[in-house]
Amino acid sequence: MIRFYHVYQSYQKDVFALSDISFTINPGEFIFLTGPSGAGKTTLLKLIIREEVPKKGQILVNGQNVSSIPVSKIPRLRRSIGVVFQDFKLIRSKTVFENVTFVLKTLGIDLKERRRRAHNVLKMVGLQHKTHFYPLELSGGEQQRVAVARAIVNDPVLLLADEPTGNLDPDRAADIMALFEKINRKGTTVLVATHDRDMIQRMRKRVISLTAGRLDHDSGSQVQVEES
């Protein structure tokens, strides 16, 4: 599903936010990405959705080389990936409902169907009563859950979540992780960047850990282990 071949990324000359990153994530896997603040987790996720292009190396996502696909194909790539951004990235002039269903609307899905889907996912994150609120009228944790709802509304083949429980209480956080597991069980590949050591330990999934831009540790693919 995702392959990194010797990927380097830098924002300033000779300072690498990521260096020599190589790993493979198979379809259907559930992976935690961890590492201290500033290690390069968000940068790695940005490369997957081609928000950024790596300075060196190749990245394959769902069979496509994301650093070389034409610009016109980027939207389709991104629509196949659900992303929970670390800073939520909700559109402030749109309500929760509109934020969650915006992409569905551009795809021409009618209002009724959009309502149904939004209702479903908002219920999953416990926000059905905030459907017509604007993001700035929500608490931090509520905004985060809207971001989760938006990421899963289009049944993505790949789900990227950047610190998706940083603003949630432990119970809500566990709910969200259970939700991710459920989605994962239906076939979606899930990659969660997080600092939450307890959660990582509890869930017993493959862990990729970064330190200062280098791949520090990879607990190995469970799927591959099962296959061999």
Added chain:
Amino acid sequence: MIRFYHVYQSYQKDVFALSDISFTINPGEFIFLTGPSGAGKTTLLKLIIREEVPKKGQILVNGQNVSSIPVSKIPRLRRSIGVVFQDFKLIRSKTVFENVTFVLKTLGIDLKERRRRAHNVLKMVGLQHKTHFYPLELSGGEQQRVAVARAIVNDPVLLLADEPTGNLDPDRAADIMALFEKINRKGTTVLVATHDRDMIQRMRKRVISLTAGRLDHDSGSQVQVEES
């Protein structure tokens, strides 16, 4: 230092984000404010800095009734309080240095002194090497630490921190809490809103807990206990 007398806050008719909140925080205390997502923690902090005015009730901060002080006195009140906002609230068009020292500049403190102070606080949060970066060039956790640095740069008498470690790895989070304890020992009253149960348990401080806008539990003032 802070007194709430039967405070109510609501954003829509008959839906209360906070209802009947009363408590007292003495000078020099270190308090955790906790509660599930949407419980009203951020709202409570907003009332303290008079970002919002309560619908009902009285709030005393540092001897002043914040719902009735004249508008012209609000800036001075806010300058005496350091705040780490849940969404950081960094000015994107200003560098880390400028964000941290903006208020000092309005107070006429000269560049040399501002440099000195900024260097101190940025070192405390481990970001001295990011002094001239813009917020959008920082990772989530780095932005959060800039927010912490800004909150403490002016030696506030009261420090409010809203989920200040949500984007930090456990080690960094512990560093920040140690920093808050140090500041608290120098006499600053500290109020930290957080979801991190481990941290709350480890630190053994007074805990005020909210659920759905109601004061659920208050472990009581340690300072008062020592006095009696």
Added chain:
Amino acid sequence: MLQFLYFSLSEAVTSLWRTRILNLLSLGTIMFAMFILGSFMFVGLNLQNLALDWQKQIQFNIFLNDDISEEARAEIQAYLGKSFFVDSFTFLSKDQARARFDEKFAAYEKVTENLEDNPFPASFEVFLLRGTKQQTYTTLKDELKSFAGIEEVYYDEEVFRRLGMFAGFIQMAGWFFGVIVIFSSIFTISNVLKLTFFTRREEVDIMKLVGASRAYIRGPFIVEGVLQGFLGAGAGVFLVYSGYLMVGRFLTGNTSFILGNLEPEFLPMQWVVLILLAGGFSGLLGSLFSLHQFLEEHISYH
């Protein structure tokens, strides 16, 4: 396609309404730009009317021999009657001509007082159509030469030259100013749209990140631009109309202008439609420009 149009329109209308404070600002600016354009057209139109009015008052005189035959006179009269350029003409007998001279050139009273004989010739006074060029005068003069009984064909070249210069100057000022006004209207509209769109670049970045395709991001902005340009132009034309009413009231209340028989004329319907279309078109151009300039690229904050 229909779905795309529906999407763009609904998003545009929602956004116009939700950020109406902001949009009123840009709409107001567009309105004033179009107001200036419209006022300019209005003033230009009326100055031109004035110039044409004056030009119309230029006489073209055909002086006749004292011994002209009735037939010859009738022939000339017939020619004038069917000429394309002639608006109207009157015949002036010898006596009328003398009386007219006395009246007009009071300073030369003495000159005619002493005359026993009437030296003034009979004449046709011809008024040509509005907007006649010097060229026409010359042609008419040449054609009339072939008629019998004409002593001389005369028109006041000096006045004509003056008026021509005046018209030329007004026209030049008009072109000079008009180009400026049109250019800066378009520029203003496009800039203002850029500014309003600029406040939403974050939104756009988010839309891109969640996988909205280019067309769906641009569509609503373009519709918004066109709507704003169109509405702004409408408001501008409305202001010009109010100005027109005010000027009209001022003129009828001011005696010195009644004498001049000056009555302002409002912009003809086609021009109004043209202004509205220009507004919509500038909006379209403006939004295309701004989209090209900053919606495609991530513009950093600093």
Added chain:
Amino acid sequence: MLQFLYFSLSEAVTSLWRTRILNLLSLGTIMFAMFILGSFMFVGLNLQNLALDWQKQIQFNIFLNDDISEEARAEIQAYLGKSFFVDSFTFLSKDQARARFDEKFAAYEKVTENLEDNPFPASFEVFLLRGTKQQTYTTLKDELKSFAGIEEVYYDEEVFRRLGMFAGFIQMAGWFFGVIVIFSSIFTISNVLKLTFFTRREEVDIMKLVGASRAYIRGPFIVEGVLQGFLGAGAGVFLVYSGYLMVGRFLTGNTSFILGNLEPEFLPMQWVVLILLAGGFSGLLGSLFSLHQFLEEHISYH
């Protein structure tokens, strides 16, 4: 106080530079607004010059009796020489007057041909100063009545009335248009500043939340507004100057205008300074307005 000024200036300059893309947009819009204002003044000034030029060409004729004494003539000449309103005058003898009439009124050739006696009186042709009012003519006429030997004082009232009407019309169009242009310049500047400031309302909210006092939040915005207004006005004046050069080149390259002796005049220095000040002032007003309107209140996003 000095510290406050330093703070405002340094923050304003930094912000202008950091958001220069945005600021160029608003600066450009302000520039065009001031360009229109400046062009308007430029065109108005030169149309007025033209009108005054024509007016100067109106003669004021003093016809003398044929039997006037040398002393009486000298007396009139002395009076004209020291009159405040007289620009220049020439004496026209009886013979010169006849020749002039023959030349000027070629149509009436016959009239003078048959005369043995010269009926044309000698006269003074007086050119009054530019911008003389009808009032002045009347006054002069009255004063001259007391002199001996004057047959008649005459000036062409019809032409004067025409010119007066023309000047009145130009002036009215000028006022009408000028008010619009000034008003919409101010409005445009203030709107554009509001739009640019609007992109920064979050910043302002943050500044308020961290305890910056009102003055320190407003200061930099006001300085920015004034600077933008001032710079925009400067750029606008520069554009007008370019336009002036272009028009000048066009006129000298175009023979029909050389004859008219039309030479455009650029705005005098005081006007330029006035425009610059107006720009700065509109910037000040604009920023004050916008600050009042939305920096004081939390404006929600929807």
